Amino acid sequence: xxDKLRRYVDGLFARTAPTKKAVELKEEMLQNLHDxxxxxxxxxxxxxxxxxxxxxxxxxVSGLLMELxxxxxxxxxxxxxxxxxxxxxxxxxxSVMMIIMSSLPxxxxxxxxxxxxxxxxxxxxLTTIAVASGLLVYNYMTKPRRYRGSDTIVxxxxxxxxxxxxxxxxxxxxxxxxxxxxxxxYFIISFWSSAWHITWVVFIFGAAIEAFxxxxxxxxx
Numbered sequence: 001x002x003d004k005l006r007r008y009v010d011g012l013f014a015r016t017a018p019t020k021k022a023v024e025l026k027e028e029m030l031q032n033l034h035d036x037x038x039x040x041x042x043x044x045x046x047x048x049x050x051x052x053x054x055x056x057x058x059x060x061v062s063g064l065l066m067e068l069x070x071x072x073x074x075x076x077x078x079x080x081x082x083x084x085x086x087x088x089x090x091x092x093x094x095s096v097m098m099i100i101m102s103s104l105p106x107x108x109x110x111x112x113x114x115x116x117x118x119x120x121x122x123x124x125x126l127t128t129i130a131v132a133s134g135l136l137v138y139n140y141m142t143k144p145r146r147y148r149g150s151d152t153i154v155x156x157x158x159x160x161x162x163x164x165x166x167x168x169x170x171x172x173x174x175x176x177x178x179x180x181x182x183x184x185x186y187f188i189i190s191f192w193s194s195a196w197h198i199t200w201v202v203f204i205f206g207a208a209i210e211a212f213x214x215x216x217x218x219x220x221x
Contacts (some may be wrong), residue, residue: 005033008055016065029058084143091139092169098132099177103184110191118188125184129177136173171217175210182206 009030016022033054040050105128106121114120182202190199 002034004051005037005054006030009033012061012065025064029061033058088139088143091135092173095132095135095139096173096176098128098135099180102126102128102132102180103187106184107187110187118192122188129181133177136170136177140170167217171213174213178210178213179206 009026012029013022013026036054036057037050040053041047045053102125105124106117109117109121182205186199186202189202190196193199
């Protein structure tokens with residue numbers, strides 16, 4: 001009979017979005033029905049009669065179900081979301097390319113023996129990295145979350161999945177920026193000091209910094 005009660009309640013909520021509020025109300029209603037049914041059985045009612053009395057005690061729930069349906073979140077426009085997603089991917093690709101290529105002007109100026117190559121190339125490199133990093137942060141902050149604001153259980157899982165993907169993308173962007181900067185510093189220090197036999201230690205510092213960044217992301221997660 002418990003299965004019959006559950007099937008009845010499932011039928012009532014068949015057309016209602018599975019929001020947290022709807023699921024909680026559904027389970028509460030089912031529990032109340034079960035308690036009422038068991039009370040009737042303990043009073044000596046026949047199972048079928050106890051079932052009918054318990055069901056009749058629910059009353060008209062159509063108004064409540066309509067309210068739940070009205071409160072269900074609407075999905076964002078898919079066309080708009082896809083356009084925003086492509087724009088986000090383009091910003092990310094351009095930003096990463098800028099970071100990777102940021103040290104190229106400095107290297108080229110030094111190779112062609114341009115006077116004051118470091119003085120000219122270093123600001124260009126740092127400005128390029130700063131602009132690219134700003135674009136990445138802007139993209140992360142404004143990137144559309146397909147399921148943000150939704151209340152269904154499935155959509156909450158998808159929102160969590162989307163957030164995890166965003167964190168992973170940001171982590172990769174930070175790592176790319178870090179190692180581009182480390183590589184640029186390696187060439188700058190090496191060309192300036194000509195101590196190629198020792199300047200490689202900057203990569204050790206880079207690994208240490210990345211370890212701290214990994215720890216930060218792990219603690220934040």
